[in-house]
Amino acid sequence: MKKIVSKFFKYSVALGCIALVACAPESIDGLDANMRPKADEIDAVITVDQETNQVKFVLNNQGVTPIWKIYISDKPRIVTLNNYNDIVVNAGTYQVEVQMYNRNGVCDGSKTYEFTLENTIVDFTPFMRRLTNGESKTWMFASEKAAHLGCGPAGTIGTEWYSAAPGDKAGTGLYENRFIFTDNGGVSTGGYTYDPAASGTVYVNCGIESLPPFTDNRDASVDYAAPAQLQETTFEIKPEGNDLFLTMPSGTLLGYIPFASAYTNPKYRILNITNNELELCVEDPGVIAWHYILTIEGDAPFAGFKYDSEFNIWRKAELTVGEFYYAPNWSPIAAPEYTFDGTTYKLTLPAATSDQWQCQMPILSNISTSADINYDFSCIITSSIDHPGITVKLVMDGDDGVFYFADRVAVKAGEEYVYYQSDMPGIDIETLKLVLDFGGNAENTVVTVGNIVLKNHADDDGTKLPEPPVVPSVIWDLDGPGNFWNAATFTNEFYYAPGWNQIDNPGFDIDGKSYKVTLPAATYEQWQAQVKFFTDITTSADKKYDFRITFNSNTDHSGVTVKFVMHGDDGVFYMADRVKVTAYDDCTFEWVGLDGIDMSNLDLVLDFGGNADNTVVTVSQIIVQEHNPIKE
Numbered sequence: 001m002k003k004i005v006s007k008f009f010k011y012s013v014a015l016g017c018i019a020l021v022a023c024a025p026e027s028i029d030g031l032d033a034n035m036r037p038k039a040d041e042i043d044a045v046i047t048v049d050q051e052t053n054q055v056k057f058v059l060n061n062q063g064v065t066p067i068w069k070i071y072i073s074d075k076p077r078i079v080t081l082n083n084y085n086d087i088v089v090n091a092g093t094y095q096v097e098v099q100m101y102n103r104n105g106v107c108d109g110s111k112t113y114e115f116t117l118e119n120t121i122v123d124f125t126p127f128m129r130r131l132t133n134g135e136s137k138t139w140m141f142a143s144e145k146a147a148h149l150g151c152g153p154a155g156t157i158g159t160e161w162y163s164a165a166p167g168d169k170a171g172t173g174l175y176e177n178r179f180i181f182t183d184n185g186g187v188s189t190g191g192y193t194y195d196p197a198a199s200g201t202v203y204v205n206c207g208i209e210s211l212p213p214f215t216d217n218r219d220a221s222v223d224y225a226a227p228a229q230l231q232e233t234t235f236e237i238k239p240e241g242n243d244l245f246l247t248m249p250s251g252t253l254l255g256y257i258p259f260a261s262a263y264t265n266p267k268y269r270i271l272n273i274t275n276n277e278l279e280l281c282v283e284d285p286g287v288i289a290w291h292y293i294l295t296i297e298g299d300a301p302f303a304g305f306k307y308d309s310e311f312n313i314w315r316k317a318e319l320t321v322g323e324f325y326y327a328p329n330w331s332p333i334a335a336p337e338y339t340f341d342g343t344t345y346k347l348t349l350p351a352a353t354s355d356q357w358q359c360q361m362p363i364l365s366n367i368s369t370s371a372d373i374n375y376d377f378s379c380i381i382t383s384s385i386d387h388p389g390i391t392v393k394l395v396m397d398g399d400d401g402v403f404y405f406a407d408r409v410a411v412k413a414g415e416e417y418v419y420y421q422s423d424m425p426g427i428d429i430e431t432l433k434l435v436l437d438f439g440g441n442a443e444n445t446v447v448t449v450g451n452i453v454l455k456n457h458a459d460d461d462g463t464k465l466p467e468p469p470v471v472p473s474v475i476w477d478l479d480g481p482g483n484f485w486n487a488a489t490f491t492n493e494f495y496y497a498p499g500w501n502q503i504d505n506p507g508f509d510i511d512g513k514s515y516k517v518t519l520p521a522a523t524y525e526q527w528q529a530q531v532k533f534f535t536d537i538t539t540s541a542d543k544k545y546d547f548r549i550t551f552n553s554n555t556d557h558s559g560v561t562v563k564f565v566m567h568g569d570d571g572v573f574y575m576a577d578r579v580k581v582t583a584y585d586d587c588t589f590e591w592v593g594l595d596g597i598d599m600s601n602l603d604l605v606l607d608f609g610g611n612a613d614n615t616v617v618t619v620s621q622i623i624v625q626e627h628n629p630i631k632e
Contacts, residue, residue, distance in 0.1 A: 004317065022108045033515070035053040037064050037100045038111035046115045047341040051128045053117050053244075054272065057084045063281060069097040069110075072242045079157055085272035085279060086157075089239040091120045117605060121244065124188040124237050132183040132190055132275050133239075138177040139278060141255055142295035143167055143359070149174070149256065150291035156352045157281045158291030173199030173225045176295060176312035177255040181235060192235040194228075194253045201225035203256045211260045237270070242458060244270045258282065258290040268292070273418060275302055301452055302466040304378030304418050307343065307451040311459035312318025313367055314452045321345075322362035322433075328353045355570045356391060356437035357527075364397060367454065371425075373455040377404065378420035383411045388475065389576055392419050394454075396429045400525045403427075406559055408576045410585045422465060423457045473630040474546050474592055476623055484624045485513070488535045495530040498523045505533070514620040526561060528609035534567060537602040537624060545590035547574065547591040553617040557581040557608055560617075562589065564624070566603035593627045615630040 043060040044442050059066040059082050060629060065107065070077040076097075079086075088094065094117075099110045131137065142148045144166045151432075152160030169175065176199035182191035204214045214226050224340050236247050247264040248254070257263050258581060264284050272279035276365050307315060322557040324335035328351045336359070339349040353359050370623075381390055389408035396402040404424050411417045432454075438447055455461065477483045494505040494524045505516030523529045539545060547564055559578035566572040581587045602624070608617060 009556075011142055015626075016575040017534055018381045032104055035102070035104040037061070037102055037107040039099070039107045039111060040454065042100060042107070042111045042153070043099050045342060046096060046113055047116055050085065050116060052084060052118070052120050052273070052617055053089060054087050055115060055117075055413050057086075058082065059094065059098070059100060062101040063100045067099040067101065069099075071097075076354045077155065077157075081157070081159060084157070087121075087244045087270055087272070088117055089242050089244055090620055091117050093117075095175050105574060109254040115516075121239060126188075126414075127237050127244075127270070127273055128188065129188065130300050132179045133275075133280070134183050134240055136180060138297040139181065139294040140177065140297050141169075142277065143169070143175045143297070145293050145382055147154040148293040151258070152289055152291070154283055154286050154289050156289050158283070158289035161275050161288075163291075166492065169203070169301070170626045174202040174203045177202065177253075179254060179294065186250040188238060188269075189234060189236045192248060192252065194231040194255075195252075195514070196228040196230070199225065199286045200227060202228035202253050205256070205258045208257065210261055211263060214257060214263070240540065244412065246270055254292070255568040256290075256292070257356065259284045259288065262619050263463070264343055264431065273524070274305075280599040282458040282601065284319065302418055302420075302449055302464075303416075304420050305376050305453040305463045306461040307453055309453070309455070309459075309461035311455040311461050312453045313456075314365070320364045325357075325360040326353075327352070327358050330355075330358065345436075346446065346448045347438070349438060349445045349447065350443065353439045353441055355436055356439040359437060359441060361436045361438070361494070363436070365432050367433070369426055369429045369432060373426040375404070375424045375426055376420070376422050376455050376457050377424065377453065378418060379452045381409065381411055381417045381419060381451055382448045383441075384413060384417070385442045385444075386413050387438070387442075387445065387447070388440050388573070389413045390417075390447070391435070391439070393432050393435040393437070397433040401486055402429065403558070406526065406578050418556065420465075451573055472593055475628045475630055476546070476548060477625055477628065478621060478623055482625045482628060485535075485622045488624075489536050490533045490535040493530075493532040493534065495527070495532075496521075496523075497528050500525075500528065513622065514618060517606075517617045519606065519608055519615040519617070520613065520614045522615075523609045523611050526609040527547060527607050527608060527612055531606045531608070533606075534606065537599075539596050539599045539602055541596045541598045543596040543598055544593050546576070546623065546625050546627050548621065548623040549619065550586055550588045550621040551581045551617055552586050553577075553581050553583055555612045555614060555615045556583045557611060557615070557617075560608035561605070563605040563607070565603050565605055566597065566599045567603045572597060572599070588621065593629070607613045 041061065045058045045060065047056045057068050065080055066082050068079045068084060074092050094113055097110050097115045099107055099114060116438065124157055146165060147159050147163040148165040149169060150621045151158040152158045154477060161170050176197045179194040180193040180195065184191050206221060206223050208215060213538040231252060233249050233252050238245055246268045249265050252266045254266065261284060266284045268280040271281055276296045280292040281289055283289040325332040326333055326335055333351060336347050336349050338345055349359060377394060388410055390411055391408050393406040394404040402515045404427065405421055409417055409419055436449055492508065496503055497505050503521065517531055519529055549562060551560060558580055560581050561576065561578050564574040575591050
């Protein structure tokens with residue numbers, strides 16, 4: 001979603017004096033003017049999200065504080081935070097002057113960067129979606145985050161004078177308040193509810209001298225909690241100049257009243273908005289600016305392992321995007337365009353593909369892994385259009401048959417999909433490769449893959465894994481009329497091609513509803529040992545279905561593919577999963593309550609690609625049935 005457009009532009013003269021460092025360094029014991037940072041060492045990165053015009057400012061230098069002088073209005077905006085976010089409304093190219101300082105003073109000189117926004121914000125859909133989730137979303141102050149409440153000079157983002165530490169305002173009622181934003185069909189407007197909740201109060205700045213009813217019994221020396229009532233009103237997202245604002249009717253509350261006009265004319269500049277964080281600035285012009293950070297109620301949604309953690313091996317690795325394979329209908333065309341901003345790959349896929357592996361992107365690394373270590377992995381995937389199955393495969397470079405996982409995940413348009421694996425047994429791999437395949441994409445699909453993490457499972461980065469989903473209990477009708485497989489007729493087709501050189505079909509014996517597959521020669525990649533059942537089973541989009549299958553193999557197999565698919569269209573299927581089979585065990589796999597698809601003929605495709613020599617697999621207990629949950 002993001003794209004790097006920053007570049008070094010020129011040196012320039014030093015910034016004006018900053019109050020934080022106005023004193024002469026040599027006048028304070030222990031300070032050394034020669035130890036000030038140097039301008040030519042400034043290493044800044046500016047990234048933009050072209051969908052939301054959100055700009056992120058990052059200084060990579062350690063042990064120093066940045067001074068950003070951002071020219072996005074008549075008066076430059078000065079910010080002294082790292083990893084700072086802002087939203088710029090209008091298309092254009094903008095300059096940013098950067099300095100840095102430490103305890104010895106500000107560097108002499110500066111560097112100037114520039115960033116480009118391709119579009120002016122006219123579509124508020126991304127902001128509305130993040131604020132309301134398309135329905136209703138409840139927000140609260142991010143009490144565990146530094147600067148969730150802060151203040152600073154007018155013209156800043158409001159953190160220079162005061163920045164609340166985690167939990168700093170406990171007991172004031174601030175953390176109990178709830179702010180509910182609702183999508184009511186408006187393009188840039190919606191419903192808003194302020195709920196004082198358990199506290200029954202709103203937090204008020206002691207500096208407010210005349211604002212009935214909030215000054216009737218105030219303590220003029222400290223902030224205080226005043227009685228507050230539930231409010232149901234509206235909100236609007238609207239641009240003004242180069243800034244984007246969240247506005248509400250007069251008298252609407254948002255947890256803290258910093259000055260009178262924040263109550264009589266609630267108008268909050270949006271600095272940053274994601275699915276679980278909203279950063280705002282509200283200003284009394286010429287006087288003061290206040291800073292808020294909100295988060296969603298309850299635990300934040302799982303977002304994978306921590307990308308910025310010191311334990312993330314992937315973040316520190318040398319990474320190279322290899323040669324694409326982009327082949328609609330298996331006819332190669334030019335590679336898709338992509339960008340990488342240091343954390344996220346963004347691809348534009350102009351041509352549709354119909355099948356897995358028709359749009360492959362390999363990311364090569366210098367990472368090696370060990371069989372003595374267990375690993376965690378995660379990444380975040382988005383797609384502009386529904387995608388039935390993006391493949392994520394972490395594999396040995398040079399041997400596609402040695403891999404940690406090779407999964408297909410369905411991604412809904414505009415929603416973040418967090419793919420993760422935890423506590424994976426290690427594999428001795430000298431060079432690790434991540435293969436992303438977008439085969440099955442629609443025309444003009446835009447996909448992002450970012451926040452990639454690979455870490456030693458023993459290294460705790462503080463991530464709390466989500467609870468595993470509760471799979472509904474069902475009644476499996478193996479031998480009864482509810483199992484469509486019992487009455488089905490089918491024909492078989494085989495593709496057996498070790499090294500992609502097709503040989504005689506594997507051995508195939510039928511014993512009632514049990515099927516024995518004999519594979520004398522080893523294969524090394526998925527799809528090199530396919531056994532297909534072309535059936536007359538029909539399914540319907542107005543129903544749900546359960547699927548079950550059992551394998552018993554004389555050898556271990558790290559990835560047998562199970563695909564229930566529409567006959568004649570490999571891109572329409574219920575699942576296309578790879579399952580692990582251990583030797584001599586009955587390994588049973590279930591898919592429960594899947595949404596139905598209109599299919600006149602349902603095929604079962606099994607692929608044993610990656611099998612060892614002389615593998616014999618028995619496939620049995622196949623069930624295809626209408627969803628049959630146990631009634632509570």
